[in-house]
Amino acid sequence: MSFSIPRGTQDILPGDSEKWQIIEAKAHDLCRRYNYREIRTPIFEQTALFARGVGDTTDIVQKEMYEFKDRGGRSLTLRPEGTAPVVRSYVEQKMHGWVNQPVKLYYTGPMFRYERPQSGRMRQFVQFGVEALGSADPAVDAEVIALAMEFYKELGLNNLKLIINSLGDKESREAHRSALVNHFAPRIDEFCSDCRARLDKNPLRILDCKVDREHELMTDAPSILDYLNEESRKYFKDVQEFLEEMGINYEIDAGLVRGLDYYNNTAFEIMIDGEGFGAITTLAGGGRYNGLVEDIGGPETPGIGFALSIERLLMALEVQGVDLIREHNLDVYIAALGEKARKKVPALLHQLRAAGFSADADYMDRKMKGQMKAANRQQAKYVLILGDDELAENKINVKNMQDGTQSLEPLENVEKKLMDSGIEKGDQ
Numbered sequence: 001m002s003f004s005i006p007r008g009t010q011d012i013l014p015g016d017s018e019k020w021q022i023i024e025a026k027a028h029d030l031c032r033r034y035n036y037r038e039i040r041t042p043i044f045e046q047t048a049l050f051a052r053g054v055g056d057t058t059d060i061v062q063k064e065m066y067e068f069k070d071r072g073g074r075s076l077t078l079r080p081e082g083t084a085p086v087v088r089s090y091v092e093q094k095m096h097g098w099v100n101q102p103v104k105l106y107y108t109g110p111m112f113r114y115e116r117p118q119s120g121r122m123r124q125f126v127q128f129g130v131e132a133l134g135s136a137d138p139a140v141d142a143e144v145i146a147l148a149m150e151f152y153k154e155l156g157l158n159n160l161k162l163i164i165n166s167l168g169d170k171e172s173r174e175a176h177r178s179a180l181v182n183h184f185a186p187r188i189d190e191f192c193s194d195c196r197a198r199l200d201k202n203p204l205r206i207l208d209c210k211v212d213r214e215h216e217l218m219t220d221a222p223s224i225l226d227y228l229n230e231e232s233r234k235y236f237k238d239v240q241e242f243l244e245e246m247g248i249n250y251e252i253d254a255g256l257v258r259g260l261d262y263y264n265n266t267a268f269e270i271m272i273d274g275e276g277f278g279a280i281t282t283l284a285g286g287g288r289y290n291g292l293v294e295d296i297g298g299p300e301t302p303g304i305g306f307a308l309s310i311e312r313l314l315m316a317l318e319v320q321g322v323d324l325i326r327e328h329n330l331d332v333y334i335a336a337l338g339e340k341a342r343k344k345v346p347a348l349l350h351q352l353r354a355a356g357f358s359a360d361a362d363y364m365d366r367k368m369k370g371q372m373k374a375a376n377r378q379q380a381k382y383v384l385i386l387g388d389d390e391l392a393e394n395k396i397n398v399k400n401m402q403d404g405t406q407s408l409e410p411l412e413n414v415e416k417k418l419m420d421s422g423i424e425k426g427d428q
């Protein structure tokens with residue numbers, strides 16, 4: 001019997017996992033600078049949270065959820081996204097009562113969607129996302145967008161396109177909604193069954209339909225931007241001005257509606273321009289969701305956030321030839337010959353690792369030549385050569401592999417000698 005990995009998932013192996021670590025470290029560092037703090041929520045939640053939060057007319061809820069019953073008969077779902085769980089936690093943990101407002105949170109972790117796998121579209125993927133809850137200041141919208149753009153910039157990506165739109169407040173959305181119904185109703189029979197159901201429930205979703213996207217009614221559908229009331233219009237303008245002052249370029253696309261139901265006012269996506277990226281060009285998406293906290297049972301609270309997947313980021317880095325890591329190499333390799341010398345190795349490794357060096361030794365009973373080869377393969381910066389003769393005098397050979405020099409040192413000096421050598425510990 002042989003086993004294979006489930007469709008739409010991947011193993012991340014050494015060589016790639018280092019890239020993930022660098023990206024995750026960047027996320028932590030960036031959020032520290034923007035004053036967002038990490039939240040970790042469970043990988044599964046009550047199914048009803050997503051039906052309510054993400055919206056039961058969305059593809060995610062209708063077609064893509066990994067839903068299961070536990071042994072107690074409860075309906076649970078592997079989280080398809082991070083916003084609804086964060087908001088659930090915000091309400092349950094009464095974060096609206098925290099002294100520091102707005103509450104600024106971030107997360108990284110696996111999400112699950114039963115989608116048709118293709119490059120950049122996985123069934124398990126890792127999102128990095130942020131959520132800012134408790135402020136309706138357009139400066140927060142600009143901050144969230146800036147954080148997302150800065151993340152890509154600091155990792156070395158170019159040719160990004162920021163697309164923004166406003167979905168308006170409740171009043172504007174209702175006006176737009178009626179216009180959409182009037183527009184589509186007379187010819188709704190020409191649309192797919194999903195769209196026919198959407199007409200009453202959520203006509204905005206029709207604009208996001210993958211089946212009917214070529215229908216002629218799509219091109220001249222009423223634009224939300226023509227239905228924004230004064231307040232929504234001003235809000236959108238303010239966000240744009242903040243972006244301009246930060247020197248962040250953007251394009252407005254009135255057709256950007258996003259695939260989740262909770263958005264209002266600001267919506268945005270970051271796309272990658274250029275060849276070699278295939279069909280999927282959206283790297284990140286987010287927006288404002290002022291009604292969501294209330295929908296999930298909390299007090300009326302504004303919120304905004306975004307999420308991106310690390311898988312798509314890695315694709316983009318690869319297409320643009322950005323190399324995140326140099327070879328993984330070792331600070332120190334210990335080559336030992338003779339029974340007594342070998343006995344000494346584990347304690348010496350332990351000491352060096354505790355001092356912060358990356359260190360390894362032979363566990364395959366290799367001869368000296370084989371050990372030196374292993375040290376070379378792993379690009380060790382130093383090799384410590386220990387034989388029974390040296391050990392008898394409490395000494396060890398320290399060989400600098402970069403310039404080939406070698407010196408015999410008292411054993412107790414080794415750590416200091418390495419410290420003084422100027423190697424940067426754990427340098428990758």
Ligand code: HAM
Nearest residue numbers: 081083121122125283284285286287305306307308309
């Ligand atoms: P979303 O647009 O569904 O929004 O997903 C955000 C990002 O997750 C996408 O732009 C993409 O990078 C990545 N992504 C989505 N599905 C997949 C997939 N199947 N494979 C690989 N990557 C994928 C949200 O999830 C919202 N929660 C974002 C948000 C946060 N809005 C406000 N706060």
